Amino acid sequence: EPACLTEERSYFCIPPVRFHGEKESIFHIVTCPLLRNAVSNLFQGRSFQYRGVSVAFAEKKRRKAGLSKFNDGLLSHRNWRKVTLAFRELTQNHLPNCQLIKGLEYGSEDVTILENGLALVSTGLKFPGLPSNPDIPGNIQLIDLRVGVNPVVLPIKGSFDTASFNPHGISVFTDEKDGSRYLFVVNHPHGGSQIEIFRFDEDEYTLLHIRTVKHELLQSVNDIVAVGVDSFYATNDYYFTNHILRTLEPLMSLTWCNVVYYSPNEVRSVSEGYPSANGINISPDKRYLYVSDILRHRIGVLEIQKDHSLTHIKDVEVGSIPDNIEVDPETGDLWIGCHPNGLKFVLCNPNDPPGSEVIRIQNIHSEKPVVTVVYEDDGSVLVGSSAASPYKGKLLIGTVYHKALCCDLQ
Incomplete structure (x- = not known):
């Protein structure tokens, strides 16, 4: 469960973790406040509605640099649909005697x-x-x-x-x-x-x-x-x-x-x-x-x-x-x-x-x-x-x- 969540701005506070071999740091996920509930559901594994959501990670002491660094690598909603092949619908192609x-x-x-x-x-x-x-x-x-x-x-x-x-x-x-x-x-x-x-x-x-x-x-x-x-x-x-x-x-x-x-x-x-x-x-x-x-x-x-x-x-x-x-x-x-x-x-x-x-x-x-x-x-x-x-x-x-x-x- 997220440690904290404010009404004015959606901050999910994550406990200190070891991040890719670097020193332990605290990371924040900053999201659009209008989509707080959607992102909350995402964290619980119940929804993947990302349209309009801006997600970024940063070290607490170097927030601006971290936001810029990680924002470059984030998947847009369109790219996420391509990665998950969300557009695919199958036709039946069965084998005999199944x-x-x-x-x-x-x-x-x-x-x-x-x-x-x-x-x-x-x-x-x-x-x-x-x-x-x-x-x-x-x-x-x-x-x-x-x-x-x-x-x-x-x-x-x-x-x-x-x-x-x-x-x-x-x-x-x-x-x-x-x-x-x-x-x-x-x-x-x-x-x-x-x-x-x-x-x-x-x-x-x-x-x-x-x-x-x-x-x-x-x-x-x-x-x-x-x-x-x-x-x-x-x-x-x-x-x-x-x-x-x-x-x-x-x-x-x-x-x-x-x-x-x-x-x-x-x-x-x-x-x-x-x-x-x-x-x-x-x-x-x-x-x-x-x-x-x-x-x-x-x-x-x-x-x-x-x-x-x-x-x-x-x-x-x-x-x-x-x-x-x-x-x-x-x-x-x-x-x-x-x-x-x-x-x-x-x-x-x-x-x-x-x-x-x-x-x-x-x-x-x-x-x-x-x-x-x-x-x-x-x-x-x-x-x-x-x-x-x-x-x-x-x-x-x-x-x-x-x-x-x-x-x-x-």
């Missing part, structure tokens, strides 16, 4: 399918401002696509707090030495951000908790791709951890989000300059990473160096807001669950729900990658798609907080 999957009622935010047809799904994500089931903790579910689409919850063994489990992005690593599978899960217990590493037993259908990874550079992890039994790359979708400041990040056009490399011996930022970094995955030959640059509507292609640093190769525009990325192990094609209208997704209006969109990128490393819309729905069937993964003529589509869908590929 069926909603019973048992996945409260989200299937990330989906990954093993080469043997076992699909792992993270479900039950609780995120501020989005619908969720507050009475049931999140879990990991398994679907054996070889025999049907009947999800089962994977029991978790070991010392692990299942009551606060709030899973987000997931990734599987297979140890070539003995074939062991390790499931890496982004977890947000009590609003925090950490990585859980489990060993997946394919015979018993269980998860054994191995360890929890926390680090100051992993402050707001969205997705993860495992590259070893205890190493991974992860994306941060926000720079700040304060909810109010998070709301303002996109409005200020900040590009402080990044990709972090983690191993027991080294943790560092390896790719920076993102307004928000979301989905991440790796090429079949393990040479490239793909990152969803969601507010720029594109997929970044980065080459992995021997020292684990990343070199930016190029970007591929997708015309939608890309979320999680799955990579076909045989063709190298990228399958992306997308949000066609970001404003609708944020507002979560049940009378005008956000739609779903699945995009496929073929030949991404060529001079002319082929970007194809495979599935579109206006929200009447599937709300807020976030992941899409193919397997033997089937396509499994997950959502942030809604249901999951399985369709035949044409």
Whole structure:
């Protein structure tokens, strides 16, 4: 909640915070007094009416200089609509024989399918401002696509707090030495951000908790791709951890989000300059990473160096807001669950729900990658798609907080 708000002039006073590595400062948000209520709703995540609003940040002791500096980077109402693709309306472009999957009622935010047809799904994500089931903790579910689409919850063994489990992005690593599978899960217990590493037993259908990874550079992890039994790359979708400041990040056009490399011996930022970094995955030959640059509507292609640093190769525009990325192990094609209208997704209006969109990128490393819309729905069937993964003529589509869908590929 804002600490203070005056009737004459709308000042939202934010407690001291560490601002991009500088000394702690107090920042003020100055808004048009006529739109005080609208901005108040914005802070509560209930409205995004920015027309005519002037928002600026400044250090308390150097207000004028700060206002000038930050005002240059603020998004206008028109630009905000372009960033969120608020103008987009979808036509129905469905696949044949689609069926909603019973048992996945409260989200299937990330989906990954093993080469043997076992699909792992993270479900039950609780995120501020989005619908969720507050009475049931999140879990990991398994679907054996070889025999049907009947999800089962994977029991978790070991010392692990299942009551606060709030899973987000997931990734599987297979140890070539003995074939062991390790499931890496982004977890947000009590609003925090950490990585859980489990060993997946394919015979018993269980998860054994191995360890929890926390680090100051992993402050707001969205997705993860495992590259070893205890190493991974992860994306941060926000720079700040304060909810109010998070709301303002996109409005200020900040590009402080990044990709972090983690191993027991080294943790560092390896790719920076993102307004928000979301989905991440790796090429079949393990040479490239793909990152969803969601507010720029594109997929970044980065080459992995021997020292684990990343070199930016190029970007591929997708015309939608890309979320999680799955990579076909045989063709190298990228399958992306997308949000066609970001404003609708944020507002979560049940009378005008956000739609779903699945995009496929073929030949991404060529001079002319082929970007194809495979599935579109206006929200009447599937709300807020976030992941899409193919397997033997089937396509499994997950959502942030809604249901999951399985369709035949044409």
